[in-house]
Each structure stands twice: as C-alpha cells, then as structure tokens.
Amino acid sequence: METLDIHRDAAKRAAGEKLDAITGVVASGNLEVMLERVLEGTKCEVHIKTSIAGFDEVWHAVIEDFIERWSPGGLRISVNDGGARPDTVSLRLAQGVSLMEAAE
Amino acid sequence: MKDYLTNHLTGSWYEATARERITGLLDKGSFKEFTGPTAREVSPHLKMFDLPVAFDDGIIVGRGKVKDHPVLLAAQEGRFMGGTFGEVHGAKLVGLLRYARDNPKAPRIVLLLLDTGGVRLQEANVGELAVSEIIRALLEARAAGVAVIAMVGGRAGAFGGGGITASCCSRIVISEQGRTSVSGPEVIETNMGVEEFDSRDRPLVWRTTGGKTRRLLGGADAYASDSIESFRNAALRVLDNIPPFEMATLEREQARLADRLGKFGRCHDTPDIWKKMRIAEADKIADLSDDDFKRLVEAHQEANHEAR
Numbered sequence: 001m002e003t004l005d006i007h008r009d010a011a012k013r014a015a016g017e018k019l020d021a022i023t024g025v026v027a028s029g030n031l032e033v034m035l036e037r038v039l040e041g042t043k044c045e046v047h048i049k050t051s052i053a054g055f056d057e058v059w060h061a062v063i064e065d066f067i068e069r070w071s072p073g074g075l076r077i078s079v080n081d082g083g084a085r086p087d088t089v090s091l092r093l094a095q096g097v098s099l100m101e102a103a104e
Numbered sequence: 105m106k107d108y109l110t111n112h113l114t115g116s117w118y119e120a121t122a123r124e125r126i127t128g129l130l131d132k133g134s135f136k137e138f139t140g141p142t143a144r145e146v147s148p149h150l151k152m153f154d155l156p157v158a159f160d161d162g163i164i165v166g167r168g169k170v171k172d173h174p175v176l177l178a179a180q181e182g183r184f185m186g187g188t189f190g191e192v193h194g195a196k197l198v199g200l201l202r203y204a205r206d207n208p209k210a211p212r213i214v215l216l217l218l219d220t221g222g223v224r225l226q227e228a229n230v231g232e233l234a235v236s237e238i239i240r241a242l243l244e245a246r247a248a249g250v251a252v253i254a255m256v257g258g259r260a261g262a263f264g265g266g267g268i269t270a271s272c273c274s275r276i277v278i279s280e281q282g283r284t285s286v287s288g289p290e291v292i293e294t295n296m297g298v299e300e301f302d303s304r305d306r307p308l309v310w311r312t313t314g315g316k317t318r319r320l321l322g323g324a325d326a327y328a329s330d331s332i333e334s335f336r337n338a339a340l341r342v343l344d345n346i347p348p349f350e351m352a353t354l355e356r357e358q359a360r361l362a363d364r365l366g367k368f369g370r371c372h373d374t375p376d377i378w379k380k381m382r383i384a385e386a387d388k389i390a391d392l393s394d395d396d397f398k399r400l401v402e403a404h405q406e407a408n409h410e411a412r
Contacts, residue, residue: 001154022141025121026158027183034141034159051156080156 004048004056006063010073013042016101023099024092031081031089033096035072042073050081062086066093075100116330117257118281122164122179125217128332129177129339130168137166139196147190149227158184161192165200167211171340174211176204182219182260189265190224194234201241204250214245214252215339216273221288222264235265242272246349251275253339256282257330261313263288271323274349274412275342277335278315278324280394285313307390311374316389316397321377322360322407329394347412356411364406381406 014037024032039045046063066072070093077096084092115128126135139145141159150157162184167176178197180187189197197216204214223231242252254273256262261283262270270276270284278284287295289303289312302308311317318324326338347353368377378386381404385392392400401407 001151001156020140020142022123022159025181025183026156030183032141032158036142049156051154078159080158082156 002050002053002056004046004050004059006046006048006060008044008046008064008067010042010044010067011071013073014071014075014097014100016103018100018102021096021099023095026080026082028082029084029088031079031084031092033092034078035096035100036076036078037074037100038076039074042071044072044075044077046077046079048079048081050079050083052081052083058086059089062089062093066090070094070097072097072100115332117279117328117332117335118259118330120332121183122162122181122217122219125332125335126164126166126168126177126179129215129217129336130170130175131172134169135166136168137164138200139165145192145196147192147227149191149230150185153226155185155226161190161196162187163193163196165196170213170215170336173213173340173343175213175215176200176211177215177217179217180219180258180260180266182258185224185226187218187220187258187260187266188222188224188227189220189231189234189238190227191230191234193224194231194238198234198237198241201238201245201252205241205245205248208248212250213343214250216252216254216269217258218254218256218262218266218270219258219260220262220264220266221260222266232265235269238265238269239272242269243349246272246274249349251343251346253277253342255328255335255339256284256324257315257328257335258282261285261288274346275326276318276324277326277328277338277342278318279328279330279335280310280315280397281330282315282318282324283310283313284318284323289313308373311390316392317374319397319401320381320383320389320404320407321364322409322411325408325412327394327398327401345410347410353410353412356409360409360411 146157254270257279292301
C-alpha cells in the first residue's frame, strides 16, 4: 500500500451544500472517493491510499488537473484505490464533486 | 448529469453498486445510514495483507421507506472483496438485526440485499463468528415479529454464510442472475473433483444454483427481473405473506425439504427434476422469458408454500 497526501488551495469553494458523499467501489481497476465539506475557505486536501506503488507522478498530475478544473475548495477528499486507471480516477473525482452539488 | 447520477430506478440490479440499489429501492430522500463511511469504521485486518480497505467495509446499513413502509436495510457491496463478511462488516449487520429485535418501535421489516461469497478469508475466524452472530440475531428478530427479506441478484450471489443467512430469512426474492448455495462451484470442484461439478460449465452452475431453479423449487419465494424496480415490487409482494416464526412453520419447512429430497433426491441434474414435476419445458427453463417463467412458477406447487 502506498499513501499520498496532497494539500492545495483551490480557486473557489466547491458548489452545493451537501456535507459528504461517496462514490465508486474498492475493486480491481476501481476506487472509492469520499468527499467531506470540512475544511475552511478554499483549502483542499486529497488523501490517497493505493494498492499499486510507484505512480506518485501520475497521481499528482491527475489531482492537480482535477483541482484546477473543479475547484473543490473546502473539501477533504479521501481515496481508497484498487488500481484504477487515471481516467477512471478523474471520472470518480468528477462524480464526487457533482454529488456534493446537491442541496443537503 | 444529475439525472444520470440519481435515476437508478430502472437500472439493472446486477450492474448497480450497493449504494445505487439502495437509492433505487427506497423512497426518494428517505435513506438514513447508520455508521456511514465518514465514521471510517474500516477493517483492522486488511492492512496486514497490504490490501486496501473500504470506508464502509463493504456493507451499508440504515433505515428508510419502501412505498411508505418503514424498513431497516443492509446492502452488501459484492465488488469489494466479494461482498465478504469481515469483522466490521459482520458487526454492522448484527447491530442492525439486534436493533430490530430489541426495539418494537423500530421498523418491523428488514431488507437484506445480499451480495456475498461468504466469510472473508483474510478475517476467517472473526468472519465465521460474525456469520453465527448474524444468524442468531436474524432468527431472534424473526421471533420478535420482524419480517426479514433476503434479496439476491448481484454478481457474488449469496454463498457460504450468505447462503445460510438467506435460508434463515422470512422470505427470499431472487432474479435469474442471483445465485444461492453454501459451497460455491469452485469450492465443490476443488474438493470433489471436476466430475462432481465443473465450475467452468456456466449453464450447469446457473441451472444448479441460479435464481430460476431456486424459485421453481421453492428455495426462493419471489422472482424479480433484473431491475431495481422489479426487486422493489417483489419485496412489496412478499410482505403480504410473511410466515409467522413458530414451530408449525419450521415443521412445514422440515416436511417440505423431506418431501423434496424424497421426490428428487436421485436426480442428477435439474432437468430431471423438472421432468418429474411434469414441466413441459424441462430443457428450456433458461430460455423462458421472465413473464413466461412467472406463469410457470404460479402453476407449480413446489414453488409456492407457507413454510420457511
């Protein structure tokens, strides 16, 4: 198992009022993404636990891209990964942000 | 995008995740989860094996409403570790069943959306203990007047302790894709040899453990098409006829199984059973449409009984 923690400031706060959401399943080639609206201002944290070691650079690239595109300020995002491909990771993160956009 | 994410009602039960099944099954906005993923009650054992955990340990428990009926429910995620019973996974289900057992004001219906290969091998002893506790709590809840409905139609089926758990329920709803048994096909082949059971022979696997066979033999009480909506309707249907958990019901179940063994115990494959039941389509059960199959079931007494 490998752990990555990425802390960034997003451009703005994430839309919606939902306090938390989860999407995806921890399975081979898949991952679960849990989002919690617990951080102040535009702070964003992404905590990743992955069963596949040695892909730090790819993870950083995917997460940087996600934060730039979706601006998930205020969210702590926790990922349990079963070896998903980068495109699946991007999709799940986007699904997660969409789920958070709902009214609570 | 919103509709795509939230409109699960018409979706396939087999393809859906456990959370999607709950969303589609329950009345909109009625679900309240107990010990949800933000509680982070994850398996304490998987890290020893360098395996990833899931925030809900592969089972979601909570309460909600099905067409205004208050229910408690548990949904296993068959894709996480095969939906297996680990320590935390099992404890969440035991807690739900004991809550139903001990609180007359809690919903008197428990839906178990089973999707499991049985005990999680990495947590073997505590998993086995969890299954025993689940069975005890389930039967005690039934004795307290709670209707416990198993719903089986996921890719893992209900095997091992999950198969036993299903058999202990008040009623079982199953789809063609659903499978129930104790030892899975691979387990039988490994222990008894390929001549006893060829686990790669998929038609054999399905006509032995699959939903149509289970329904036609009375091992399941309602047949659902592979949609969340159909499972929802089937669950509502069986609620009208929940056998009381009493000695007479158990004696009927014992008599039903003894009668079945007497009539079909020497059959080698399910078509032999269907021929003995004088079913004209004995060799074509797998090809029947859901509607034709439901008509067939209604016409055969083995399938419909007051036991359980």
